[in-house]
Amino acid sequence: MRRTVWMMAVLLGAAGCASAPETDMSDLGFDMGRVSQAESARLAARFADKPLGSVQNPVRADMPAGQQAYLRRLRCSDGRAPGFGRIGSFGAGPYGSIIDGYSVSCGGSSPAQSEIYMDMYHAGHVEAAAVPGFTIVP
Numbered sequence: 310m311r312r313t314v315w316m317m318a319v320l321l322g323a324a325g326c327a328s329a330p331e332t333d334m335s336d337l338g339f340d341m342g343r344v345s346q347a348e349s350a351r352l353a354a355r356f357a358d359k360p361l362g363s364v365q366n367p368v369r370a371d372m373p374a375g376q377q378a379y380l381r382r383l384r385c386s387d388g389r390a391p392g393f394g395r396i397g398s399f400g401a402g403p404y405g406s407i408i409d410g411y412s413v414s415c416g417g418s419s420p421a422q423s424e425i426y427m428d429m430y431h432a433g434h435v436e437a438a439a440v441p442g443f444t445i446v447p
Contacts (some may be wrong), residue, residue, distance in 0.1 A: 315328055319381045329350050330413050341430045343368075343430045343431070344404060344406070344430055344431050344432065345431050345432055346431070346432060346434060348368050349369055349404075349431040349434050350357050352403075352404055353366075353369065355403070357432050360440070360441050361405075361436075361438055361440050361441065362423075362425040362427075362440030362441070363426060363439070364399065364402065364408065364424060364426050365403060366403065367403070367404075367408045367426040367427050367428040368425060368426070368427045368428070368436050368440065369381060369404075369422075369428055369431035369434045369436055370428065370431060370434060370435075370436065371429065371432055371433055371434055371435070374436070375429060375431075375435065376408060376409065376411070376427045376429050378435075379427070379436055380393045380411060380413065380420065380425070382444060382446050382447075383413070383439060383443045383444075383445055384439075384444045384445065384446060385415030385418040385419065385420070385443065386415065386418050386419045386420075387415070387417070387418040387445075388420065388444075389415070389419045390416075391413045391414055391415045391423075391443070392413070392416065393411050393412065393413045393414070393425075394411065394412050395409060395410070395411055396410045396411060397409070397410055398425070399412075399426060400417075401430050402426070404417050404428050404431075406429075406430040407426060407428075407430075408426050408428050409426070409427050409428075409429065410424055410425070410427075411424065411426075411427065412424060412425050415427050419442065420442040420443070423440070423442060423443075425440055436439045
């Protein structure tokens with residue numbers, strides 16, 4: 310029994326040391342940590358031709374609280390706040406950090422159902438623009 314426990318500990322420890330190869334993000338000019346406001350703005354210009362809230366141009370936010378604050382400020386076509394829930398992480402986005410996806414719904418209004426992608430690693434950033442189909446309150 311002790312040998313089995315010891316073997317499990319060794320195997321789990323070895324598995325914890327394995328990691329996926331890192332993506333070289335040096336061409337974007339930053340590391341995998343939080344992005345400063347200045348760097349975030351500079352990089353955002355590269356993705357501005359893609360729809361805001363898409364995988365190619367995720368909404369920038371400051372941590373999970375910033376993501377939720379943004380979603381609470383959105384308004385459906387009838388002026389009411391949509392319902393939303395996190396649907397998961399979707400790997401590295403265009404800024405090089407993990408992006409999260411949210412399911413957003415406007416019951417009885419439009420857009421009926423949307424997916425909005427967000428990048429929470431933008432220190433101090435508060436997005437002022439609404440994703441397509443929505444309006445936003447300050």
